[in-house]
Amino acid sequence: MAGDFLSQALIYLAAAVVCVPAAKKLGMSSVLGYLLAGMLIGPYLLGLIGREGQDVMHFAEFGVVMMLFLIGLELEPAQFWKMRRAIIGLGTFQAALTAGLLFGLGMVFGLAWTTALAIALALTMSSTAIVLQSLKEKGQTQTAAGQASFAVLLFQDILVIPVLAILPLLAPAAVAGVEPAHHNLLEGLPAWLKTLAVFGSVVAIIVAGRYLIVPLLRIVAKTRLRELFTASALLVVIAVTWLMEQVGLSPALGAFLSGVVLANSEYRHELESDLVPFKGLLLGLFFLGVGASINFKLILEHPALTFGLVTGIMFLKALVLYFGGRSFRIISDQNLLFALGLSQVGEFAFVLFSFSRQLNITDFATTDLLMAVTALSMTLSPVLLLINEKYIDPHFGIRQVTTEQSPDHIEEKHPVILAGFGHFGSTIGRLLRANGIEVTILDFDTDRVELLRKMGFNVYYGDATRLDLLKSAGADEAKMLIAAIDSPETNYELIRTAQKHFPHLRIMARARNRFDAYELIDLGLENIYRETLYTAVHLAVDVLENLGFRAYTATRQGQNFIQYDEAALRKLAVQRHDVKQYILSVREQIEHQEELLQADLQQNLSESDHSWDGEYLRETLGKNPA
Amino acid sequence: MADNHNILILFAHPRFERSRANAQLVRHIPRSERITFHDLYERYPDFNVNLAHEKHLLTRHDIIVWHHPFYWYGAPPLLKQWIDISLEFGWAYGPGGTALTDKIFFNAITSGGPRQAYTREGHHQFTVQEFLTPFRRTATLCHARYWPPFAVHGTHRIDEAGLLEHARQYRRLLERLLDGDFDPDKVQEYMYLNDWLTQTQQ
Numbered sequence: 075m076a077g078d079f080l081s082q083a084l085i086y087l088a089a090a091v092v093c094v095p096a097a098k099k100l101g102m103s104s105v106l107g108y109l110l111a112g113m114l115i116g117p118y119l120l121g122l123i124g125r126e127g128q129d130v131m132h133f134a135e136f137g138v139v140m141m142l143f144l145i146g147l148e149l150e151p152a153q154f155w156k157m158r159r160a161i162i163g164l165g166t167f168q169a170a171l172t173a174g175l176l177f178g179l180g181m182v183f184g185l186a187w188t189t190a191l192a193i194a195l196a197l198t199m200s201s202t203a204i205v206l207q208s209l210k211e212k213g214q215t216q217t218a219a220g221q222a223s224f225a226v227l228l229f230q231d232i233l234v235i236p237v238l239a240i241l242p243l244l245a246p247a248a249v250a251g252v253e254p255a256h257h258n259l260l261e262g263l264p265a266w267l268k269t270l271a272v273f274g275s276v277v278a279i280i281v282a283g284r285y286l287i288v289p290l291l292r293i294v295a296k297t298r299l300r301e302l303f304t305a306s307a308l309l310v311v312i313a314v315t316w317l318m319e320q321v322g323l324s325p326a327l328g329a330f331l332s333g334v335v336l337a338n339s340e341y342r343h344e345l346e347s348d349l350v351p352f353k354g355l356l357l358g359l360f361f362l363g364v365g366a367s368i369n370f371k372l373i374l375e376h377p378a379l380t381f382g383l384v385t386g387i388m389f390l391k392a393l394v395l396y397f398g399g400r401s402f403r404i405i406s407d408q409n410l411l412f413a414l415g416l417s418q419v420g421e422f423a424f425v426l427f428s429f430s431r432q433l434n435i436t437d438f439a440t441t442d443l444l445m446a447v448t449a450l451s452m453t454l455s456p457v458l459l460l461i462n463e464k465y466i467d468p469h470f471g472i473r474q475v476t477t478e479q480s481p482d483h484i485e486e487k488h489p490v491i492l493a494g495f496g497h498f499g500s501t502i503g504r505l506l507r508a509n510g511i512e513v514t515i516l517d518f519d520t521d522r523v524e525l526l527r528k529m530g531f532n533v534y535y536g537d538a539t540r541l542d543l544l545k546s547a548g549a550d551e552a553k554m555l556i557a558a559i560d561s562p563e564t565n566y567e568l569i570r571t572a573q574k575h576f577p578h579l580r581i582m583a584r585a586r587n588r589f590d591a592y593e594l595i596d597l598g599l600e601n602i603y604r605e606t607l608y609t610a611v612h613l614a615v616d617v618l619e620n621l622g623f624r625a626y627t628a629t630r631q632g633q634n635f636i637q638y639d640e641a642a643l644r645k646l647a648v649q650r651h652d653v654k655q656y657i658l659s660v661r662e663q664i665e666h667q668e669e670l671l672q673a674d675l676q677q678n679l680s681e682s683d684h685s686w687d688g689e690y691l692r693e694t695l696g697k698n699p700a
Numbered sequence: 701m702a703d704n705h706n707i708l709i710l711f712a713h714p715r716f717e718r719s720r721a722n723a724q725l726v727r728h729i730p731r732s733e734r735i736t737f738h739d740l741y742e743r744y745p746d747f748n749v750n751l752a753h754e755k756h757l758l759t760r761h762d763i764i765v766w767h768h769p770f771y772w773y774g775a776p777p778l779l780k781q782w783i784d785i786s787l788e789f790g791w792a793y794g795p796g797g798t799a800l801t802d803k804i805f806f807n808a809i810t811s812g813g814p815r816q817a818y819t820r821e822g823h824h825q826f827t828v829q830e831f832l833t834p835f836r837r838t839a840t841l842c843h844a845r846y847w848p849p850f851a852v853h854g855t856h857r858i859d860e861a862g863l864l865e866h867a868r869q870y871r872r873l874l875e876r877l878l879d880g881d882f883d884p885d886k887v888q889e890y891m892y893l894n895d896w897l898t899q900t901q902q
Contacts, residue, residue, distance in 0.1 A: 624717050629745035686715040688855065691812060695856045
């Protein structure tokens with residue numbers, strides 16, 4: 075058995091390690107990488123894993139459970155309240171309209187109304203796992219599309235609770251005799267009792283979260299054993315999952331609920347950081363499972379039906395979302411991202427489908443087909459986003475440039491290009507503008523671009539690492555490029571592109587920290603600005619002043635420190651490639667720094683400053699009387 | 701002159717925390733609503749002198765003291781920075797520059813070397829008054845009066861008692877200026893304000 079487990083693990087991990095970086099390299103999200111890896115090793119292509127793909131899938135659903143627990147944890151009631159309009163408004167709009175339309179179509183196609191309703195509700199769900207993962211990877215969680223997506227997904231996640239509660243009521247009366255796939259405690263109970271049990275367990279989780287789990291965590295935290303805390307975090311999630319399965323409910327929902335309950339506890343961040351790696355791995359496994367479980371045989375048997383269903387459903391969902399987004403005033407290209415992003419059928423559909431099948435609301439053939447459709451739409455979804463990002467979205471952004479600006483503005487080329495107009499870049503832009511220096515700004519947050527254009531800034535929307543965008547922003551004639559993008563990786567990419575194609579540009583780069591600065595030094599940059607250095611020194615100088623140091627002395631100490639630290643940075647950047655020497659020299663540097671600080675303490679400033687030091691002169695003269 | 705005066709002390713010392721002499725002098729400045737002690741190195745450690753604030757202070761005072769250690773025959777750099785920025789063209793001097801007319805300026809200095817060193821025959825070959833010529837001309841260019849300096853010489857060797865004597869003299873000087881207990885024309889006849897004080901003591 076152990077050997078079998080090892081070979082299985084070998085296949086899964088190898089597939090992930092090969093496919094995910096390959097997908098990233100091609101500019102796709104990791105989700106698509108996992109899905110492709112799953113298809114590759116699945117029973118219909120390489121056949122490395124067979125039917126047990128289904129079991130793996132079941133195991134990997136635990137990743138979704140954990141993700142929902144973490145989403146719950148991150149959801150403070152205050153934040154929830156702030157987003158209430160989007161969650162309730164946009165969420166209701168999407169769910170009601172999509173489910174309504176799908177239900178109508180189901181009836182048209184001659185399904186029983188109970189079946190049609192169950193299917194419509196399941197298909198309404200979008201994939202939290204795929205969407206949030208993609209948004210996070212692309213750094214779009216804070217954009218209008220990101221926020222709207224989160225709101226709708228959250229509403230759907232909550233909607234699953236009542237849907238799961240209602241499904242038993244839709245079950246045909248004759249179901250009692252048929253044996254279900256899962257064994258659970260609710261077997262054979264009348265429908266109203268099942269519904270009651272559902273609500274009962276929800277209440278149980280809320281109560282247990284507050285009065286059982288938090289005190290338990292408090293005891294565990296006192297032991298100060300990190301691994302024990304991780305164990306308890308896992309225990310909480312597994313216990314909730316087990317409990318939910320016992321009563322035949324979605325573990326994901328239970329986890330989400332317990333997450334929300336624990337969001338206000340003092341252990342929120344510990345729980346989060348302990349579970350995040352597990353979540354990532356298991357979600358990867360989940361996507362692998364989805365990929366592997368796609369029944370290619372079924373698809374090949376009914377290709378027209380399957381693809382018709384997939385495109386039809388995704389088109390309908392996207393359309394509803396697009397109109398929802400428009401009525402909630404999301405601007406056009408953000409709205410497209412939002413509508414396409416949520417157009418797939420999500421992982422909750424698997425849960426709802428299998429539950430409906432257990433309840434005999436849907437038959438086996440239909441369920442299999444719908445599950446294939448769901449998996450296929452999940453696979454298509456990242457591809458769709460990729461197409462949007464590469465071909466549709468840039469087109470949109472550039473068209474906006476040409477239509478919204480006066481012609482003379484476009485022709486104007488500024489000597490300074492500023493890439494990234496977040497908190498860091500905007501400070502630079504404002505200071506330069508206050509001094510009459512206009513800059514060309516590159517940013518990929520469409521909301522910000524809108525605002526900046528209104529303020530009369532020359533803004534180009536899009537991915538600053540793209541050569542054509544840099545060209546149209548006037549990189550050929552510009553003198554300086556300020557690389558101030560939030561993500562260090564994107565910044566490196568921008569710098570590499572600029573160095574290669576516009577070697578005349580002087581590059582001023584933002585570095586997030588010391589290690590980021592090392593990378594920039596390796597790229598051969600001279601002008602590197604660590605955001606963690608100047609602010610921290612400024613604060614320390616103020617601390618010195620508040621402790622009674624003379625302001626001028628404290629200021630000079632701060633300036634000296636910056637000089638010293640930048641010199642040390644350059645020195646270490648060269649040495650760090652030899653790891654052993656790096657460790658050694660870090661220690662040396664610390665010792666050096668200690669000596670330096672000691673020396674500073676004894677004579678306050680360096681030797682050249684003795685001329686200002688009345689006491690030093692007195693002492694020296696006292697030793698050598700004239 | 702018997703009317704009330706307001707005194708602005710522009711204190712410039714880059715290492716005040718290590719100066720025994722100036723610590724004593726500053727400690728002896730009388731507490732008065734009409735004396736403003738303006739610690740330049742504490743206020744402008746970045747040398748970014750605030751013009752509007754300085755003009756406001758200059759307007760509200762009529763006796764201005766440049767209080768500083770005597771470094772390299774002049775003042776520490778921030779005081780020069782203060783002069784460059786605060787004595788604005790068209791305000792302090794030049795066409796329409798009358799804001800400082802008839803105000804009184806003088807230097808209050810500490811020097812390591814003794815008084816005899818600042819004579820024609822002494823170590824430094826010039827008098828302190830000669831070394832202070834740029835300050836004299838700066839003040840008179842602004843239509844202000846320039847008085848002889850108050851000086852504490854020989855701070856390298858002076859003992860606590862001697863220092864205390866000078867500090868008390870500084871206090872006495874400021875008190876008399878506050879009260880208008882001086883004849884402006886008489887004051888200008890002395891080499892040092894220290895001498896004026898000792899010779900006109902009641």
